[in-house]
Every structure is written in C-alpha cells, then in structure tokens.
Amino acid sequence: xRNYRVATRAIVMLSVLLLISVSAMAGGTxxxxxxxxxxxxxxxxxxxxxxxxxxxxGLRRTLRVExxxxxxxxxxxxxxxxxxxxxxxxxxxxxxxxxxxxxxxxVPVVVFGSIxxxxxxxxxxxxxxxxxx
Numbered sequence: 256x257r258n259y260r261v262a263t264r265a266i267v268m269l270s271v272l273l274l275i276s277v278s279a280m281a282g283g284t285x286x287x288x289x290x291x292x293x294x295x296x297x298x299x300x301x302x303x304x305x306x307x308x309x310x311x312x313g314l315r316r317t318l319r320v321e322x323x324x325x326x327x328x329x330x331x332x333x334x335x336x337x338x339x340x341x342x343x344x345x346x347x348x349x350x351x352x353x354x355x356x357x358x359x360x361x362v363p364v365v366v367f368g369s370i371x372x373x374x375x376x377x378x379x380x381x382x383x384x385x386x387x388x
Contacts, residue, residue: 283310283311284310285308285309285310286308286309286310287306287307287308288306288307288308288365288387289304289305289306290304290305290306290307290365290369290371290385290386290387291304291385292304292305292320292322292371292373292383292384292385293383293384293385294382294383295380295381295382295383295384297327297380297381297382298325298326298327298328298382298383300324300326301322301323301324301325301326301327301348301373301382301383302322302323302324302383303320303321303322303323303373303383303385304320304321304385305318305319305320305321305365305371305385306318306319306320307365307387309364313364314356315355315356315357316355316356316362316364317353317354317355317356317362318335318340318352318353318354318362318363318365319351319352319353319354320333320341320343320351320352320353320371320373321349321350321351322343322345322349322350322351322373322382322383323348323349324348324349325345325348325349325382326348327375327380327382328345328375328376328377328382329344329345329376329377330342330343330344330345330376330377331343331345331350331373331374331375331376331382332373332374332375332376332379333352333371333372333373334370334371334372334373334374335363335365335369335370335371336363336369336370337370337372338363340352340354340361340362340363341354342376343373365387366387367387367388368386368387369386369387370384370385370386370387371384371385371386371387372384
C-alpha cells in the first residue's frame with residue numbers, strides 16, 4: 256500500500272511539473288531562427304535573410320523574408336522546402352514578405368535542414384538560397 260501512495264504522489268508531482276512547463280512555454284516565449292540567403296551567379300549582388308519565429312508550441316508562427324540589391328527581377332517568389340509561400344514585389348531591388356498565422360496566413364514549419372529559395376517570378380530562376388542549419 257505504501258508503494259502505491261509513493262507512486263501516486265510521484266505521478267501527481269510529475270504531472271504538475273509538466274503542466275507548469277507547458278504553461279510557461281505557452282505564455283509567449285518566441286523561438287527565433289535566422290537563415291542567411293546566399294546569392295547565385297545570376298544576381299551576384301543580391302542579398303537577403305529569412306527570420307522564422309514560433310511560440311505556443313508552434314501554434315503561432317511568423318516568417319519574414321527580406322531581399323535587397325536584386326537587379327535581375329522586379330518581383331520574386333519565396334519558397335520554403337519547394338512550397339510557394341508568397342510573392343515580393345520589388346522596389347529599387349528591395350522588398351519584404353511577412354506572413355503570420357495570427358493574420359490567417361499559412362506559415363510552414365521551418366525545421367533543421369529546411370531550404371528557403373527566392374526565385375524570379377517571371378522565369379523561376381533562383382536568385383537567393385539558404386538552408387536552416
């Protein structure tokens with residue numbers, strides 16, 4: 256009987272600790288990943304970055320992709336793991352895409368090894384590319 260009470264207390268304590276941990280994580284701590292985007296030979300001055308953030312155990316996600324010094328296109332499509340997530344219309348070679356699940360956007364989950372590509376909207380050639388390491 257004594258072993259039963261000890262085991263029950265241990266299970267209750269572990270459950271409380273787990274609940275506290277999950278509650279703390281759901282309280283708004285953002286996990287942020289930055290992915291540098293490297294240019295390709297077709298546009299050697301192009302530069303960019305992608306910033307992926309998630310919180311509440313991945314229920315809230317945002318993705319911001321910034322590009323600059325693009326001379327080979329007037330608009331670009333952004334892909335995450337070969338899925339098109341949006342288009343950036345460039346002004347003087349620069350622009351930004353920001354998507355957020357809170358705005359009803361579909362934001363892919365970015366994991367280790369995910370690849371972000373920025374492609375010319377007119378002919379689909381890759382201008383920038385980066386991998387989440």
